[in-house]
Structure formats: structure tokens, C-alpha cells
Amino acid sequence: MNNWLAVPIVLPILAAGVLLVARDRAFQRTISMVVLGVNLAVAVVAMVHVARSDSIEVTAMGGWRSSIAITLVADRLSVMMLVIASAVLLMVLVFAIGQGASDERSPLYLPAYLVLVAGIAQAFLAGDLFNLFVAFELLLMSSYVLLTLEGINAQIRSGTTYVVLNVVESSILLVGIGLIFAATGTVNMAVLSQRLAELPDSVALGLNLLLLVAFGIKAAVFPLFFWLPDSYPTAPSSVTAVFAGLLTKVGVYAIIRTETLLFPGGQEQLLLVIGGATMLIGVLGAMSHTQMKRILSFHIISQIGYMIMGIGFGTVAGLAAAVFYLLHHIPVKTALFLVEGIIEKEAGSSSFDRMSGLIHRSGPLAVLFLIPALSLAGLPPFSGFLAKFALVREGFDEARYGVVIVAIVVSLFTLVSMTKIWTGLFWGDVDPKPAAGRVGILRHHRLMSMSTVLLVAVTLLIAALAGPLFDYCEAAARQLTEPARYVRAVIGP
Amino acid sequence: MLGEPGSLVGIGSPMTAVVLAHFLVGLTILAVGVRVSRLAVSSGVVVLLTAFIAMVALARRDEEIHETWTWIGDLGLTIDLRLDGFAVVMGLVVSGLGALILAYAAAYFDHDRTFNRFAGVFVLFAGAMTGLVLSADLFTMFVFWEMTSLFSFLLIGLDDRSEKARKSALRALLTTGMGGLALLGAVALFQVEAGTTSFAALAESPPAGAVVNAALVLVLLAAFTKSAQFPFHFWLPGAMAAPTPVSAYLHSATMVKAGIVLVARMAPIFGDREFWRWSIVVCGGLTMMIGGLRALKQNDIKLLLAFGTVSQLGFMMILFGLGTPSLTYAGVAHLVAHAIFKAGLFLGVGVVDHTFGSRDITVLSGVGRKMKWLAALAVANALSMAGVIPLLGFATKEKALVGLIDSDHYVGGLGNIALVVVVLGSVVTVMYTLRFISGTFGRRSDAVDSDVRHRPGWLLVGPVVLLAGLSIIGGLVPGVLGDLVRGPAKSLDAAAKGHLVLWPGVNAAFLTSLGILAGGAALWRATRRLEWNRTIPIDGERAYDVVYESVLSISRRVTAVSQTGSLVVYLVATMTVVLAALVVAIFWAGDLTVDGLVIADSWQQALIVIGVCAASIALVIVRHRFVSAAMLGVVGFGVAVLFALHGAPDLALTQLLVETLTLVVFLLVLRQMPRRFDPSPSWVPRVFRLVVSLAVGAAMTLFALQVFDARTGTSVGEEYAVLSEPEAGGRNIVNVILVDFRGFDTLGEITVLAIAAIGVMNLVRMAQRQRRIEAASADEVVA
Amino acid sequence: MSLAYALLIGVLFATGSFLLMNRSLTRIILGVAMIGNGINVLIVTVSSRPGGAPIVGETDTTDSVPQALVLTAIVIGFALIAFMLALAWRNWTIDGNDIVEDDVEDRRVARRKDES
């Protein structure tokens, strides 16, 4: 049932339309949950199918021949991303409903969120470069709306930075795609995989770099990351959580796709340099701040660097490590922002200057923070450690000592800034004093806690099932390094 | 976790079960909460005793037990546990002392609110430490290694309201964390070079080469940080901010020995390298000396013992690091002896602290008279530390001296250097032991005797009695321990040999021992009145602080530059990157000839292009908002006409309509703003921006020409033209593409439009809302 | 593609970029609009030669696909500009100007950089 691949895109759009007409809140919530649940189910079925049959599934929109139609392509990487993204999106939705703030104030939160869902799904499934651009616009436009949802001053200000730089990104992407069409006469990625190879080196290089710059802005790599730490921290936590977990990863996904399918073996050295610089600059930023949301935002950048490094190794094992990193990082980062959301909801701020001693108020909350935080810092036995280890090992294997040493130092710095959060927010005197008679932060915010706990459980599950999951990632990486398979699956032999 | 098909954790894999039981109980204690401290203690003690008994029972079996769990097979990540002799000894120390100290802690903490957290993490730590000593593989050891660092962090910071505790915890974590990362590097390097990290496999065919040496340096770095070797010794005294039971358990008996365990496992395989031996002797020797000397300066008896531990760790590092057969044997024996007497001493200090409310030598007085039994027990442990016959410490140290004297056969002249260092270090050990005894239990002429505040219960004194008893009995019948550790020593190095005796006879080692004792006592008498206030110039703690602060400072400086917060700077940087990408591509090509270019396709085209260009430039120059908008309109309409000329009526129509609406929206917004733009102050000079934008324009044009010239494939449009009418039922190909061939794009695009419109609506509504709220609050103020 | 088009593309991108690198949000939006025009012209002219309208039955037609792509891009561009203008308006209602302010927290860190 390849055609059902369109469901995770069309269904949320349809639902968004319905929610614009019907504004009853309970109804809106139910519809949204159902849609996200269906999305997750479709994604899981697709993943199981793709993994079992070791195939690449294709559906051509409109029933046209796939070389001329817009195609949706599900290979191992895209369905994996779809599954983890759908799961995270569902849990964040539950969190947001629990948090109350955003959707209580605005009947537009859920429609915008659903469009974001559609955009993310489309970005992962797109087999057509222009369609990928449209997917980016979908998720960007809805992210603009979500970021400025409450319309308060700080959001407008930082939202402006976000919007402007992402508009620049869209423009560069559009130029790149337009020129690719001009050079080859198609935007179908499978056909492009063949035709781009025939172009003169300089033209192919220029097109490749244009796409890299565009996706690099989206992924927030050095030196195109500036917008991220300025804009993410001002949005409501549920929004930031989804942005942090997923949007930059869409950029990374797009980089993986273009560097393996369209321009294989192109820019390894460049990617390694970018990866190293990105992880370093991100972690330095994180260490210099004293507000949890900012610190976490800078860590997004830093962690992106690891993934770029994995792509830069240019080997199956390197890609596998990067893909595994991607898989682990999405729930971990989202969980951290959700924890931050609970703290902010409880204390009104997550700044060290205004908050401390949380461990005395809620031990479970501390544990809930500690697990993803340590995972992020790459401590065993958590998932982040495995991802980092895979990268380090591959780096040594490829004798890329320089960048690996940077990666190891950065993970120490990551530990430094995670402990800064820990000692700053969780340890120390209880401040501010909790409202009288209130015990158990988690029990008080039941829905928010539930979704956070579930996400943390997902990260633990990833660590526990690392063996089979890593096998899966390796198979995905092998698929990626054989673009001919992709081409064959889409346009036939 | 770590599933192997068909195998269940339990009877089939007792070691795994033991380790997991710790984690389970520890987490349960943490989860259940504050009110059940008695239950926490008993369950903790039960699990630790179970581990102890299980270890004994397993050790009595004939075969070596081996349990392997594959985690990520492709990366060679396996959890590999093996119960060999050395693991048994260490395991017994971990679980035995753990049970003892946990019981002690129940009395020590009394009704402290943090006790539950302590007990939970304590049991977790014991589990991690058990896993560590059972590790048969470097990777496995690393996993548990990092866990012990983490739990140590949580325990040092137990009193998290104190700034000092927080700082010390952080210092310990980051120092050992750095070592942990070194170990990670070593694991990865061994994986790459040898394809395995299992100790047994490495021993079977030891890899060699520069990369392996690099890995070994990393191993040493890890061991030195964990076992508080110079120059990383500073974190250990800081860790004394933890409650005394924690210090007794983690920071003297168990965790700090992890580095020693690592070296003990690696030395028989790789210990024959010169740099290995030299770094062990130099760092171990310096650690032994510096630790001892600094112990002499301490007034806080707990800190005195902590520096003593540092010194002893240096000693053991030398024994295991040199790794000759007899030194390995002596090392295992002394490791046990040290665990016993040092834990006993710490617990004794805890009792003193609990009873008299102080640990300060300059405050305590007459403790020995008021608590004779306790004093006697503590003195027994202290003398064991100093190596006085007939205590256990004497027998093990004696063995070490014998080993060192004979070691030149294996390690050449280095053995003599090591011997001298150890002798000097032991002299200092005797000195600080005496300082400890007289300072803690002696009477001071210038002070009144300390008051007994709380009578210690049996739970507090019991463990001290037991440990002192072990020191004494072990010293009287050293053969028991001697036989017990022979197997374990052999499991490290098959050649290891030796036995412990009470009376070695008058030989070189014995005479050296006597010399050490006499020299130490004499020097202590001679120097006891001296004020030791000259600081040692190398202060690791300060070095750590400087490094830590400068890293933070660097991070702030870098961030101040990279993250200016100014949108203009961000935009300029981004456009510069775009420019760089284009320039690289253009110059890569070399030649820039483009065939088949005409000046213009028609005179109308040329005319409109000129007009549009003029309007564009005008748009940059004018500062009047409405004029700007009008110019934008001119450009847009001009482009629409160009599209029409190009043969794109749909495009022209849409462009025309969109441009009109854009203009309307522009005017709707601009009418509310001032007529002219503010002169825009900016971080980036105007000239620079001008140059960048001109270059972007030029580069884009050149690259576009290049692409135009490189056009290869036929457009998919030709197929659409063929299919359009018969298959899709439309003659306007563009429209058919939009609603059919590429209808999916259109679906996305209208959704974008929908959400944008909704976003506009939301912004306006939120502004109105905020205005209402402000108005309402203003009314309130008025009222 | 003619030289006139090449010139036009260059001018549109140059003026657009210059307007973009600005603190005034309105001028940034003007820049975005100009670049948008530049991109549309770029795509159409680089990938198709002028000819008849792509309607079945016409002769010597120009390529239809870039037109369809640009049509989509135009609408998306309109959506973006409308939203950005609303944002500019909202900025103005807050500050009374349309200058994009520097990020407060970043400046705080920058000031703190010399502290130990």
C-alpha cells in the first residue's frame, strides 16, 4: 500500500482545514490527537514494511509515471525519521495540551501545529527537490506562526530574526533548485541523481554549495547558526521543544539526502571542518549562558556538529553513526526542553538567577532531567554515549584524529554545561519557596509530566535496543551509499 | 536490555543478576521517597550482603564464570563480566565494606532528610563498582567507570545547599570525567587497532604500534585522574565535603582504586613499555610524596586521612604499574590491607566527629582518655597504615619492599628509584600517622578536654571494631590473607607469587622497615612543633580553577563575538557565505565563455529591463516609504510584462495580481508608520554591505550564465505537453501541471498561504488583546 | 537567456541583498521582495527560451515547467511577505519604529565576557 505514504502529509492538512472551520476546543484536541496517532501508526507500518522487505517504497502522486510525477519515497532513513518524528510530535502535543497556555489562548495553535506536522512528514518523504522546498515552506511558515503565537514583545523581536534568516534560507534554496532545474530539466531526485553527474564539475559544485548553504542555515551549522539561539528560547516551551527536536534535524536530513543521493562523495573535507567548528562554537555558547533554555539551544548547534562530522567521514559506518545520532538526539533534546517547560511553568523562569534547589521539591523531576542530560553529554549507559562512541570509533578508523579530538573535548564541555544546569537549578537552597500546600511538581502537571516521562522512556529504550537499532541504521546508511538502488526503485531499471 | 535470545538474567547469569539487583534496589529507594529510611538501609544492606555471599559462593566453584551480553555487535560493544580471582577480592571489598558502611551510615545520619538520597545513590554506586571490578573488558569497565564518577558526583554534592560541596562535586566529576573521556578514546583506539577490548584477547596477542601507545597514554590518563594521581590528585581532598561514610567508602576504599584496578589489568599486558613504567614511577612517586607532605599540614583529621589516601594510592600505583610478579602479589595484598585500615580510620573519625562535634586537631583534646576503646581501635588501624609490626599493614608493606628490592631484575635501575621513593614516602607516612594519633587522641596542654555530645551507638562503633579487628588479626596470622590473595594475584599475572608472614626474619627489607619507622618517628619528634605553612608551589586545585575559569571566560569571549545579537551582522555573514559559495564555483570553472548570448530578445524586453533596473536602484536610494513601495510595484509590474513577453501568460497574470495585492498590503502597513525610514545605524559599515551586495549580484549572474551554458537534459515539460490534453484533460499545460502533474506542490503551497494568512490574523488579534489588557490595567490604576 | 536578463538578475540580486542587510524591517522586506523577483526571473530565463505560451495547439512554445514552479514560488513569496509585513507592523506597535533590536541576552553575555 505505497499510496498510503501520502497520508501523513494529506491528513494533517485536511485536519488543519477542518480545525479552521470548527473551533470547538475539545473537538480540535481530539482531531489533532487522532491525526497524530494515525500518522504514527502509518509510519510504524511503513518502517516495519521497509525493514522487513529491505525495499524502497515509492508512490507517484496523481498516478503518473514516477519520473515525471512528484514522488514520495520511503527508504530506511526516511521512515525511521518519520516514526521518531511522529512519536515526538504526538508527545509534545500532549504536553502542550497539558501546558494549557498556548492553545488555550489561541484557536490557531493546533491548525498551525498540524501544518508543521505535514511539513515535517513531507520533508522526510519528498522524492522531488521542489516538493522538498514546498515542505520546507510548510514547516517554516507554520513555525513562524507558532513562534509568534502569543505575540508578546520578546517573541516578536526574536521571531523577526528567525523569520528573516529563514526567508533568506528559502530564497537560497529556491535559487539552488531553480538552477538545478535549469541545468538538468528536472527536479525529480532520482532522475537528478543521474543527470547531475553529467554536469561540469564547477556547475555541480556551485549547485551543491548552494543547497548546502540553504540546508546549513536550516540545520544551524557554523557559520550560519546565529538565528537559532536568539529565537528558540522565547517561544513557549512546547513549541521550542518541537523546533529543537525536529526542525534542525530536517536540515541535517536534507544534507544527508543531497550529499548521498545528488552529490555523492562531494564535500567530505568541508563537512568535517564545518562539523568540528559547529560543535565547538555551539558548546562555547552554551557554557557562556545562565538560562536553561539558552544553554539547551546552543547545545542543539553543538550536537548538529556531531552529525555533520558523521556525514563528513563519507563512509557507511560514519553515516550509520550520524543516522543513529539523529535518531537518539530527537527525543533527548525534546525531552530536555519539555523538562525545561515544566520548570518554567512551575517557577516562571529557568534562569539560574531566579531558581534553585529543585531537587528538594521534586526528586523525580531531577531524574527526568538527569537522564536526557547525561545522554546528551554522552555518558554511558545512555543513548548519547553509544552515538558518540560510534562516531569516535569511525573517526579513529578513518584516521581523522583532529576532528575526533575536538568531538571528545566538546563532550567534556557538554558535561560542564549540563552540570552547570544541574548545580544551578537543581541543587542549592529552595528558591523561590513553593506555594503552600503544593507537593510534587510532577503530580501537579500530570499531562506534561506524562509526555515527558514517555519521551525519556523512549530515549532509554533507544539505549536498550541499541543493537537492533544500530543494525537498522547501518542498513539505512548502506542504502544511502548506494544511490543506484534509490534510482532503480523510483524510475525502474 | 542487552538481550541474548533465550537467556534470562538470573540463575544462568548470577553476576549480571547481582549488579542489576543493586540498580533495582537503589532506584527503588530513590523512587519510594523520604519516609522509609529504615527500609532503605535494610534493603540496601541486604543486597550488598547478598552480593558478598554470592561472590563467596561463586568463587568456590571451580570454573571461572563468564557472562557476555552483546550491546552493539557491529561496534564490538559487549558487556563482558568475568569472576576471576582479582574480581572476587575486589568484589568482596566492595560489597563487604559497603554493607558495613551503609549500616554505619544509618546511625551516622540519624534523621537527616538527605539520608534517602544517600542510601539510594550509595547502593547504585555499589552496583556500578561491582560491575567495574567484574569487567573482563575495557569497554565494560569504561561503562561502569563513568557510572561511578557520576554517583560519586551525586554523593559529594549530597549537602547541595553548601557552595563548597557543589564546587567539590563538580571538580571531582569534571576531573574524573576528563579521564573517562580519555578512556573512551582508548577503547575506540583499541577497537580500531586490535579489534577487541577484552583483556584476555589483548593479552593473547598484544597489539603494538604508535596508535596503541597513544591508547596506553590515554589509559594512564584515565587511571591517574580516577585514582587521584599527581597532577590530578586535587579533587580527592575536595571530595571530603561528602559525609564521612561516603568518604570512607568511595574515596578511600573503592572508587579511587578503580584506576589501580585498570592499571593492574593492563600492566601485565603492556607494562613492559618504558614510558609506561616511567610515568607510573614518576607520577606515583610524586603522588606518594605530595600526598604525605600535605597530610602533615592538615588540621582537619579527615583531610589528613584524605591526603594520606592520596599518598597510599601513589604507592599502590607503583606496585601494580611496575607489575613484576612479586609486586603484583604485594599490590593485591596491600590493596586489601589499605581498604581495611583506611575505611576503619575514616569510620573512626566519623565517630569522633559525631561524638565530639569536631574534627579539628587544634580543638580536639583528651579524646583518647574519654573513649579509650575507640582510641585503641583507631590506633591499631593507624599503625597498620604506618606499617608497624604485628599489624596487617606491616606484612603487606614488607612484601612490597621485598618486591622492590628484587625488582631490578625486571625493570632495571628504575626499581631502585622506585624503592627510594617508596621509602621516603613511607617515612612521611609514619610521620602523618603519628600526627593523626597524637592530634586526635592526645591531650593538649593549652585546651580543656572536649565534651561528649552524643554517645555513639553500637551501630557506629561496631564497624570500627570489626575493621580494627581485621587489621590486628590479619597482622597476627597474615598467612590467611596471604593465601587468599595468591590466586587473585595469579589471575592478573600468572607468574605472580609470594606469601605473607608475621616475622620475616632479619633481612634487607625488614631492616628497611625498621629504618622507616625509626626515621619517621624521629623526624616527627623533630618537626612536630614546626608550623608547616610553606605552600607547595604546584597546586593542582588552583590549576583546575584557573583552567575552568579560563575555559568559561574564553567561551564568553567567543560567544560575544559569534553571537552579537544583531540581525544585520547575521545577514551580512550569511550573505558572505553565499557569496563565497558562488565565487568558489565560478573560479573552479576557470573560463567563463558563454555561447549564444544575444543582447536582448526584443527591443521591448531591453526597454523594460532598463526601466526595472532604474526602479530597483531608485528603491535603494529613496528613504521615503511610499515611494519605495511604489518602486517595488514598478519592478513587479515590469517583471510581469517581461513574463508576458517570454511566453508565460499565466505567470504574467498571477504576477500582476500578486504584485497588486502585495502593494496593497504594503500600503496598509506603511500608512501607519512614519513616512521616512530611520537612518539605520548598523554594526557593519555601509561600504562593506555595498560591496557584498554588488558582489552577490555579479556572482549570481555569472553563475546563472554558467548554468545556462551547462544545460544538458531535456525538460520534463516536453512530456507534460504530450500528456496534457489526452491524459489530464486540459490544454493549458501550466494549469494542468499545477492542478494535476504537480498538484501536490499546489496543495502544499495553498496550505502555506492559508497558514500565513492565519499568522497575520493572529498577530493582529494578539496586538489587540494586549492593547485591551493594557487599557484595562491602566483603568485599574486610574480607579 | 539574453544579456539584458543577465543584467536584470544581477541588479535585482544586488539591490535585494543591499536592502536585506539592514536594521529596518521594512527595508528588509523590500529586499526579500526584490530577491524574490530576481529568483523568479532567474528561474524562468535560465531554464527556458522565449516562445509561445505553453498551451496545447500553440507552436514553438516555451517550457511550461519553470512557469509552474515560479507560479508556486510567487504565491509562497506573497504569503511570506504578507506575514513579514504583519510582523513589521507588530514590531512598530511595540517600539514605535521598525528597527530590529539586538538580542538582549546576547548583549548581556557580551558585556559579561570580561568578568572572571
Next chain:
Amino acid sequence: MIGKRLTVLDEADRWLFRALMLVSIYVMVRGHNAPGGGFAGGLIAGSAFVLRYLAGGILRVRRSSIVNPSRLIGLGLIVSAVVAAVPLLSGDPALSSDIAKISLPVIGTVKVVSSSLFDLGVYLLVVGAVLTVLVHLGSDPLGDGT
């Protein structure tokens, strides 16, 4: 605000508005075979409202739009998405189109392509979007809502 009403525009508005609306529908319907289509049609309809706004201010625009504009957006989205999704139910790829020939009195035989329905959704949505922007930015947003 646009100050006093322009009587010429006011007059023009009366018939021009209707004419433009008719043109917009015509442009949408013929789009499949000649330049035009849902977009262009929707935008023309949007322009009609712009004209009405210029002539009569925001109130007249509000009065003349029967449906709440943001719901119109939702409606358009639903129509398009449903057309896209329906083929899935019969196992075809999304957006598969069908051609049906319908004979109508007066006009004669008309080929109806299911994708025309898709275009109808586009039309509705574009009208809704233009109206939404106009209504919200067109009123004095911080004033009394007129």
C-alpha cells in the same frame, strides 16, 4: 485611514465588484484550457474586495463577505485536501484525477476533470486568505475594530 469616500469609486464599486467576481469565476473555470486557474481567479476576486475596501472601508468588506474569511480558508483547504485524498480510498495514488463528460443544457457537453474541483478549493482558499489579510491589516488594528 483613507479619509473621505471617493464617490466615483463608490459608484464603480457597485457594478465593478460584481463584474470582477464573475470574471474571477470565469478565469477559474476556463483555467484548465487557457491562461487562468484557481489562483488567478482567487486573486481577482481578492482584488474585487480590495476595490470595495478602497471605496467603502473595512465595514463594507465585512458586510459583503458572507462567510468568516478564515473559515473560508479552512473550507478551501478541506476541498483541496479531500480531492487529493479521495483516490487513496480506492487504492489509487493521491491526487489521481478522473475525467467525466457531463452534458448540460445551454452550455452543451462539458468535460469535468476532478482536478477542477481541486482548483475550486484553491480558489476558495485564495479568496479567504486575501480577505483575511485585508480585514485584519485593513482595519485600524489597534482602534475600535472598525
